[in-house]
Amino acid sequence: MTEPRWLNEEEQRTWRAFLWASQLLHDSLDRQLQRDAGIPHAYYVILAMLSEASDRSLTMSQVAEIARLSPSRLSHAAARLEDKGWVARRRNPEDGRQIIATLTDAGLAVVTGAAPGHVAQVRGALFDALTPDQIRQLGEIFGTLLEHLDPDGELTPEP
């Protein structure tokens, strides 16, 4: 193997700032949701995606694709959320391989209850610290990255 192109000092600084900041940001979301709703952020995302779907329902693979979760991870998470009575699963009559997950009323109540605190956390930890210009740049940069990292993935809401 040939000598790789190491990161120069500025790249190094940028990379670490990104790493640490996104880690801190994610941890802060996790703590807020664990405190207010008793679930980790990834679980909240599952509930939120279901809450936006028509009939509050999606197949497991749709959830997995939209939320970028592995099938296994989603399966375990769904089992936990089902235990809590926040999600219901049933086989799809039109394709027996699929399982349709539905957000229950109780599940919707959890999302609705946790959403304000969650939004406040996202604002407080991210948007409030940046200028409007930076927010625009952030959107463009991560839009590009998302395309780059997951070219076939569902993009975030209508661009």
Add this chain to the structure above:
Amino acid sequence: MTEPRWLNEEEQRTWRAFLWASQLLHDSLDRQLQRDAGIPHAYYVILAMLSEASDRSLTMSQVAEIARLSPSRLSHAAARLEDKGWVARRRNPEDGRQIIATLTDAGLAVVTGAAPGHVAQVRGALFDALTPDQIRQLGEIFGTLLEHLDPDGELTPEP
């Protein structure tokens, strides 16, 4: 509680792009390091931070602060890395409360061996997708965020 300021459509898009992209990015690093070095990314960071320290040594709390890990998480991780013979821990003679972690020769070999692939992954997944302007913006944005989220933390290398 008063009605929160919800995210508008553009903020929503930006937020999700950031969320998904950083998740994909982190997963790709994790997989690469798990494959090439048999450890998750967080463990690699511990080894990397030690490799840069003088005497390849730091106290546990220094590592925790630099790598932004909880004491508990670090403690468990260090135990695993010690099992592998990549890190050694001993009590600090000058302050009996502290534990000094040292990167062993074997540990250094692991970092050295994994580094090229890791850098290539970071370049491929992040820097290569962005313009020089965007890279500069990224650095500024996350530098700001890091200050915002962890005002007292060690900043990334000399600013």
Add this chain to the structure above:
DNA sequence: GATAGATCCTTGAACTTTCAACCTTCTTCG
């Protein structure tokens, strides 16, 4: 020079995530 409190780190249990193996159902095609 004691003792209260702070600092530093570890531990065990509960929970989450990953990985590989597996089961079903659907589709394709000879």
Add this chain to the structure above:
DNA sequence: CGAAGAAGGTTGAAAGTTCAAGGATCTATC
């Protein structure tokens, strides 16, 4: 039709993380 393979999900075990509690050691203060 019937077998082979693809698609959709699940499972159990191993590994990683969090949380609350606790054991040492040091510092400050009386």
